[in-house]
Amino acid sequence: MHAAFQNDYNHSPLIRKLESIFSLTDDEQQALMDLPMQMAVIKADQDIVREGDRPSRCFAILSGFTCTYKLTGDGKRQIVAYGIAGDMPDLQSLHLKVLDMTITTLTPCSIGFVRHEDLWDLCLRQTRIAAAFWRETLVEGAAFREWVLNVGRREAYPRMAHILCELLVRLRAVGLVDNHSCTLPITQAEFADALGITTVHANRVLQQMRADDLIELKGERLHVPDWERLKEAGDFHPAYLHLVQEWPTA
Amino acid sequence: MHAAFQNDYNHSPLIRKLESIFSLTDDEQQALMDLPMQMAVIKADQDIVREGDRPSRCFAILSGFTCTYKLTGDGKRQIVAYGIAGDMPDLQSLHLKVLDMTITTLTPCSIGFVRHEDLWDLCLRQTRIAAAFWRETLVEGAAFREWVLNVGRREAYPRMAHILCELLVRLRAVGLVDNHSCTLPITQAEFADALGITTVHANRVLQQMRADDLIELKGERLHVPDWERLKEAGDFHPAYLHLVQEWPTA
DNA sequence: CGTTTGGTTGAAATGTGTCAAACTTTGTGG
C-alpha cells in the first residue's frame, strides 16, 4: 500500500463528514487531503486528552469509539458524549485553551492528530471548511442540550431508549449500521454514566427493554427489531442531530 | 440623545463581551459599530424564537434575562441555559437552519437583532471577530456539558448551589453583581426546570440553603454571605465558563 | 484454568415526586 492511498484512506472519515453537509470543491478536497495529520492507534481505555490539558492539536476519530466525560468533586463520572468515526470531539481546543473535559477510548481507536496551526491555516484559506468545522461544534452543542433534557426530564427507561436511538442514527450516518443492527462496544457501566444512573439500574432497564422486545442486546451486538417503537419509547426526534438525511422510515 | 450615541449604547454589551476575550482593533470596533442591528423591547414571558423556526437573523441580549429550553414529548420542560446581557443565545442559527430549542424572556428584555447576511458579511471581512463568535458558541457548549454533569451526577442541593454560582459568576462578568448581591428574576419553578426537579423540591432545597446561611434570597434579590462556602456546596469550578478573569477570592 | 471484567439478583434505604391545599406577594383595574 503506497503513501497516497494511505493518506486518502485516513482522511476519508473527515471528508465524508464534510461532504454530508455540502459538496466540496476540488480545491477544498485537496486542501483537506494536504492537511498534515499524524496517525496513531490507541488501545482501549486510554485517555486521549484530559481535563486541564492545553492541547496544541485536535484529533479526528478515524475508527473506534470514544467517550467524553467530566467528574464531580467526589469522583462521580458523567459521560457527556460518545465519539464515533468522523467526529472531532476536541475541536473546541482550537479556541479554548484549557480543556474542560476528558476524552477516553472505549475501544481501540485509530486517531488522526492535526496541529492547531495547520488547522488555523486551513480555516483561513478555506472559509467554507472553517464554517463547516464551526457547524460541527454547533451540532455537538445541540446534542449536549438534548442530553440535558434527557437526563433532566426523562425517566431511566426512555432515557436509555433515547441514547440508543441517538447512537443508531449517528452510526448509520457513517455506515456502521446494517439491517438495524450494529456493534455497540459500550458496557452497562458506561451507559449508566451517560444516563446519570447507577450500573445496577442500567442493567434493570436494559432487561426490561429486552423483555419488551424493544432491543436485542448481547455482548457488543445490538439489534433493533422495531425502529419506530424504539423511537417512540425514547421520545426520540433526530432533528437535534442536524443531519441532512434522516433515518428512512421504510 | 442623537443617533450615534444611541448606536454606541446598544452595541456595547456585544463589544464589551468581545473585548473580554481580546483587544479589538479600531477597525474591528468600527465594523461592529456598523453592524446593522434592529432593536426591540420584548415583554416578559414571550418566546423570542421557537423550536422549529428557521430564523433569518440572530439576536444579542442587551439587557434582561432569557432562558433556553426544550420540551419532552409529554410536555415536561428542561431549561438548558440562561441568557444575560451580552449573550447571543441563538448564534447557532447562522449555521443550523432549523432551531432545536425555544428561547423565552424571563423579564422584559432589550434585544438587538442582526440579519444573518450582515453577520456573514462581518465574519468574512473580520476573521478575528468570526473566531470570537465561534469561541462564544464553544463556551456555551462547555456550559451545556457542565449542566449534563450537574443534572446527571449531583443531588438537588449541590445542583442548585452550582447553578447559583454559575449565574453569579456570569452576572459579575458583565457588571451585574454588587457586593456579592444581584437581581435574580428567576422563579422557583424556573429553577426547578433548569435543575430537572419539581417546583416543590426546588422550594425545599432553597429553604434548606437559607437555613444553612448559604444564601439570602428574597423576591428577586440574592445575596451570598460566603462565596467560598457556596462554591464548595455547589462543587463549582468556573474553569468551564472559560472567562479570562475569575471571581476574586478577596 | 484461574483471574478479571462485566452482568445479574434481592432487600432495604432514600431522594425526589405527587397531590392538594393554604399562604403570601405582586400587579392591576375600579
Next chain:
DNA sequence: CCACAAAGTTTGACACATTTCAACCAAACG
C-alpha cells in the same frame, strides 16, 4: 388606594423511582 385576581411560595402526607450494598454468576482472556 383599596380590592381582587393572579402569580409565586410554602406545607404535609404519601407514593415511587432509583440508589445502595452485597453477593453471585457468566463470559472473556492470558
